Amino acid sequence: MDATNPETKLPAEFEIWKEKAESTFWGLLGCEFEELTDKQITVSLDIKPHHLNLIGILHGGVHATMMDSAMGLMAMIARPRESVVTTNLNLHYVAPTGQGRIIVTAELVHMSRKLVNTQAYARTGDGELLAFGTGTFRVIEPKAPVPADDHN
Template sequence: MNMANIHPQLERWQKKAESTFWGLLGCEFVELTEKQITVSLDIKPHHLNLIGILHGGVHATLIDSAMGLMAMVARPQDSVVTTNLNLNYVAPTGKGKIIVTAEIVHISRKMVTTQAYARNDNGDLLAFGTGTFRVIEKQDN
């Protein structure tokens, strides 16, 4: 996919993410438009908790990351950091793929609010959340 048309830094971010926690988990970019990003993860045994379902932290990572990427796309000249993350776990899963879509809810001068939905291969809702990101304006040197 050619995501550079949406955001000039995205290809670089994708490459850089491979060596971070994102890459360690096995997260992947699926699709990006100006209004929505989709990311996914093939669920492996090491993603599960002790009762055999997807660990809540994996949900949180995918949802927070997808929403953060949308905030970055919305404010390309600045940096953003998560200030609030609210998650709702709806249904368990232990196999297959988790697919997360995120979109912008509201943008102000200093904050970006987003929402995201995590679904399985069949489209069943697994978790959803909202996030608020603080805009950190870059200083010219």
Template sequence: MDDVNEQGEAVRAPAGNAPQSTGTFWDWIGCEWTEGTEGRVTVSLTVKPRHLNHIGIVHGGVYATLIDSAMGLAVMRSRPDHAVVTTNLNMHYVAPAAIGKLMVTAEIVHASRKLVTAQAKAFGEGGALCALGTGTFRVMEKQGG
């Protein structure tokens, strides 16, 4: 599925990165676009020392960022003509991860006209579930367009 730019033109997600992410927090942290279909998205992160907390495991904020971002992308792909923002994020941290690759898969679980609920799971290199989250997203009209 293609994404839509501000001019309403279809654009394909660049390999290894999310649409329109250059210079954003997503880009700075090192998130990568892996795959996506309508209502489902997978993103990844190669964990580096900067992503770890003082005890040498992935910082909880990194998981929250990845999970929120993946769910947000799933919602945005389902509502390309609208803007969406997170209104609620619930996180559960279940196992530590260290240096390596994290994969996060997000999917929409419910949608109404103005609110969308999604869930996401983060897996470590060995396939172990590390964190999971749910989020609610507000659907709004795009500003200026």
């Protein structure tokens, strides 16, 4: 990952997000961060037998998880002080694969006060397009702090 590049403007929270991801579904699948800039993120996964479906190709849920996660990270980078949640995930599967490495790139498309729109592409290590899609993420404003009870 090129997070040391001076051109890369990452939120301070990124290293915390990266560490937390290891103990989530992301880490269980074996996903890895490859490269990150303020405009694009690249993640990857070495395909193992447990990632395949019953006909021997990469399970669509693996594509969906990687693409949703990469696009969600782009939304988080765009809005680091707020929480974002997926409201729409639209994927198109165009080619099967059953071995090797899958590489997903995601980028920001548009942002408004309440929504962040992203797009992603999943490719083989050789660059063959496997799937592409878009994601919309709703920005959840931070909750106001609860006032302390003065009757103690």
